[in-house]
Amino acid sequence: MMLESILWILLLGFFVGQIARRLQIPALVGMVLVGIVLGPQVGNVIRPTVEVANALRVIAVMVILMKAGLGLDREKLQQQGSVALRLGCLPAAGEAVAIALASMVIFQFDFTTGLLLGCIIGAESPAVIVPAMLRLKSLGWGVSKGIPDAILTGSALSDVLLLLVFSLLLAFLSQGTVTGVTLAGLPLNTVQLLPLQMILQIGLGVLLGILSARILVSLLAEQNWTQNAVQDTLVAASFALLLVVLAETLPIFSGYLAVMAMGFFLIEFDAPLARRLRGGFDSLWVIAEIFLFVLLGANIQLAVLGNVLLPGLGLLGIGTLVGRSLGWYLSTLGSNWNWRERVFLLPGNSAKLRCKRRSGQSP
Numbered sequence: 001m002m003l004e005s006i007l008w009i010l011l012l013g014f015f016v017g018q019i020a021r022r023l024q025i026p027a028l029v030g031m032v033l034v035g036i037v038l039g040p041q042v043g044n045v046i047r048p049t050v051e052v053a054n055a056l057r058v059i060a061v062m063v064i065l066m067k068a069g070l071g072l073d074r075e076k077l078q079q080q081g082s083v084a085l086r087l088g089c090l091p092a093a094g095e096a097v098a099i100a101l102a103s104m105v106i107f108q109f110d111f112t113t114g115l116l117l118g119c120i121i122g123a124e125s126p127a128v129i130v131p132a133m134l135r136l137k138s139l140g141w142g143v144s145k146g147i148p149d150a151i152l153t154g155s156a157l158s159d160v161l162l163l164l165v166f167s168l169l170l171a172f173l174s175q176g177t178v179t180g181v182t183l184a185g186l187p188l189n190t191v192q193l194l195p196l197q198m199i200l201q202i203g204l205g206v207l208l209g210i211l212s213a214r215i216l217v218s219l220l221a222e223q224n225w226t227q228n229a230v231q232d233t234l235v236a237a238s239f240a241l242l243l244v245v246l247a248e249t250l251p252i253f254s255g256y257l258a259v260m261a262m263g264f265f266l267i268e269f270d271a272p273l274a275r276r277l278r279g280g281f282d283s284l285w286v287i288a289e290i291f292l293f294v295l296l297g298a299n300i301q302l303a304v305l306g307n308v309l310l311p312g313l314g315l316l317g318i319g320t321l322v323g324r325s326l327g328w329y330l331s332t333l334g335s336n337w338n339w340r341e342r343v344f345l346l347p348g349n350s351a352k353l354r355c356k357r358r359s360g361q362s363p
Contacts, residue, residue, distance in 0.1 A: 035297020069263020
C-alpha cells in the first residue's frame with residue numbers, strides 16, 4: 001500500500017503540477033489539489049501514517065532550507081543586515097497582534113488565545129518563500145540591492161521568534177501560569193526570559209551550522225571521503241537532517257536555522273563544494289516538493305475548512321493587509337528599496353506554515 005501511495009504521489013503530483021505551471025498557476029497549487037483528491041477526505045487513495053507524513057515533510061523543508069543557505073550572498077546580506085533583522089521581527093509581530101485583536105471580535109477569543117492563533121498564522125513557509133526568492137535571484141530581480149537575501153534571512157528569524165512565543169503561550173494556557181527561573185540571583189519569569197531564549201536559539205543554531213559546515217568541508221573536500229557529487233549531497237543532507245533531529249531532542253537551538261547557516265558557511269569555507277551541493281539539493285527538491293505539497297493537501301480537512309473559510313479569510317486578510325503590511329513598511333523604512341519593490345515583495349513575505357509546539361519544527 002505504501003508503494004502504491006508513493007507512485008500516486010509522485011506521478012500525479014508531478015504531472016498535475018506541470019499542468020498548473022502551463023496554465024500560469026504555481027505548480028504547488030496543482031500538487032495540493034492532487035493531495036486533496038487522493039487524500040482521505042475525497043478519494044482515500046493515499047493514507048500515509050501521521051509519523052511517515054511528518055517525517056517526509058521535515059525532510060522536504062530541510063532540503064529547501066539547505067537550498068536557501070547555499071543561495072545566500074554574504075556581501076548582499078551585509079548590505080541589508082539591518083533590514084533583515086527588522087524583517088525577522090516586525091512583520092510577523094505586527095500580523096500576530098493584528099490577528100489577536102481581530103479574533104477577539106470574530107471568534108470571541110481572549111487576547112492570549114488570539115495571540116496564539118496569530119503565532120500560527122503569522123509564521124512563514126520556507127517551502128514557498130525560498131523557491132520564490134531563489135527564482136528572483138536567478139532572474140536578477142533585486143539582486144543588486146540584496147533584497148531576496150534579506151527576505152530569506154528575515155523569514156528564518158521570524159519563525160524562530162514566533163515558535164518561541166507560541167511555545168510560551170501554549171505552556172501558559174495549559175498550566176494557567178508562567179513559571180520562571182532564577183538567573184544570577186534574579187528571579188525571571190518566562191516572558192522576561194524570552195529575549196535570552198531567542199538569542200540562545202539563534203546563536204546556538206548559527207554556531208552548530210558553522211561547526212557542521214567546517215566538518216563537511218573537512219570530510220568532503222580535504223579528506224575526500226566521497227567520490228562524486230551524489231555522495232557529497234547524501235552526506236550533507238544527513239548532516240542537515242541530524243541538526244533537525246537534535247533540535248527536536250534538545251530544543252535549545254533552531255534546527256532549521258542551523259541548516260540554513262550550514263549552507264551559508266559552506267559557501268564561505270569552500271565555494272566549489274557549495275556549488276556541487278547546490279546542484280544536488282536542486283535535484284532533491286524536485287522530489288521533496290512533490291511529497292511536501294501533496295501531503296499538505298491530503299491533510300486538509302474539508303469539513304472543518306468549510307465551516308471557517310469565510311471568517312478565516314477575513315482574519316487572514318486583516319493580519320496581512322494591516323499587521324504585516326505595517327511591519328513590512330517599518331522594516332524597509334530608510335532602506336534603498338523603492339516603493340514598487342516594497343509592494344511587489346510583500347506577498348513573498350506572507351506565505352504561511354503551521355507552527356508546532358516544539359521549537360525547530362515548522363513544516
